Amino acid sequence: MERDTKSIGTPLVESSKRATKLQTLGNIIVTVVGTGVLGLPFAFRIAGWVAGSLGVAIVGVSTYYCMLLLVMCREKLASEEPLGEAGTYGDLGYRSFGTPGRYVTEVIIVVAQCAGSVAYLVFIGQNLHSVFQPQGLSMASFIFLLVPFEIGLSWIGSLSALAPFSIFADVCNVLAMGIVVKEDIRLAIGEGFPFGERTTITSNIGGLPFAAGMAIFCFEGFGMTLALENSMQDRRKFPILLAQTFGGITLVYILFGFCGYMAFGEETRDIVTLNLPRNWSSLGVQIGLCLGLVFTFPVMLHPINEILEGKLRIILRNNNDSTTVLGNIGKYISRAVVVVGVAILASLVPEFGVFASFVGSTLCAMLSFVLPATFHLKLFGSSLPTWQKILDSIVFLSGLFFAVYGTYNTIVGV
Structure with a gap:
């Protein structure tokens, strides 16, 4: 569930005040790590603990490599023609393939953001249903009960007012992981881990792409790469810092999935x-x-609202209507419609794990692997050494194949 507040057309992180190395480290962790990590033990159950561990490691290394590809593409374009303060993912799409490239890139980002918002509500609904089982309400009922509150929150003008709740959600994430690990230790001391009863590598081949989809979903915030790099005081150190951070996150993910x-x-x-x-x-x-996610849910909707409100302003301008009252009313209505629409979609999702794997297999695979490799091959072309052309082609083809095959397996079930 991506926590990025990505703006499609503008830099995502204010660059007037550069971040220190420690601040950038914190930004990477907050951007990458989300509630998707709580689904990793399930992914290990589907794939087996050996396959799951290798899969998370491969996804971590591949995501890191593709993040560096984005940075290299932005640096090349910036050296040729100014891209503004940070440049965006959409800018790279435009410089690579013109207007269609920008359109495809931004549509994928917006749909991914919408899917992340749906995942938020599914996660909240399943957990509230678990906690308040005696009340006899379904998961969908809990989701719709939140709609009026979420509409009110979406009308808040300043996202910074919701920032403390994002931190609160991250703290709860850490606490949840800690309690799971505590339960693991209790079982290890009392009963011992029954390694012989646990699957090492699943015999169900379809389970591998399903679990890999969940692993990709856990490495969130890919669209924030350029903004994070641009915000750092000494940008030359970003690749090393990113490698160290990704190494630590990947190790924690493997241990948590294994122990769970x-x-x-x-x-x-x-x-x-x-x-x-x-x-x-x-x-x-x-x-x-649930409380942390309830209050940060409007942050997930921010890019969607921004695009819709931009279209609304264009419509009003084309109709020679500059009335701010109509614009404000339209803004409130559109935000309410977005919340209701996302809630309806969330109520139709069968369970968090299936949906997370589906999003990881399609949207996240396209954003994290297919598009960066495509941009890099297009922008650098013949200047690339043969080995890197081959590597980029492998990443592109693997990401594309995985998106198709993983989607199929998620839909038909594993």
Whole structure:
């Protein structure tokens, strides 16, 4: 569930005040790590703990490489013609393939943002349904109960007012991971990890792309790459810092997925917090996660609202209507419609794990692998050494194949 507040046409991170190395480290972690990590033990259950570990490692390395491709493409274009303060993913699409390139790139980003918003509501709905089971309400009922509140939050003009809740959600994420690990340790001491009963590599081939889709979904915030690099004081150190951060995140992901699967085995749920015992600590973390996501949900909708409101301003301008009252009314209506539309989509999603894998297999694979490799091959062309052309082609073809095959397996089930 991406927490990026990406603006399609403008830089995402204000560059008037450059970030230190430590601040950039924090920004990378907050941008990349989201609630998708709580689905990793389920991915390990589907793929097996050996295949799951290798898969997360491969996805981590590949995502890091493709992030560097974006930075190199932006640097090349900036040396030829000014791109503004940061340039955007859409700018690279435009410089590579003209207006169609910008259109395709931005549509994928917006749809991905919408899918991330749906995933937020599905996650909240499943956890609230788990906590308040005696009330007899369905997951969809909890989602629709939140709609009026989310509409009100979406009308708040300043996203900075919601920033503390984003931090709160990250704290709850860490607490949830800590409680899962504590449960793992308890089982290890009391019963021991039954390695022999856990799958190493699944015999169901379809389970591998399904689990890989979830792993890709966990490496969020790919569209923030250019803004993060641009915000750093010493941009030359960004690749090294990114490598160190990704190495740490990947290791934590592998250990968390492994421990969660070892603890709960074939009973591992698509959101591992649903496996926790119903005591005050686990229930508190679940409620805390939901509260944090409820308040940061409008941040997820920001890019969508920005584009719709931009179109609305164009319509008013073309009709020679400069009335700000009509513009404000239209803004409030459009934001309410977006919230209701996303809630309806979320109510139709069967479960978090299936949806996360679907988003990872399609939108995230396109953004993270296919487009960066395509831009790099197009912009650098014959100047690239043969080995890098081959590597980029492998990334492109693998990402494209995975998007098609992974989508198929997610739809038909594993």
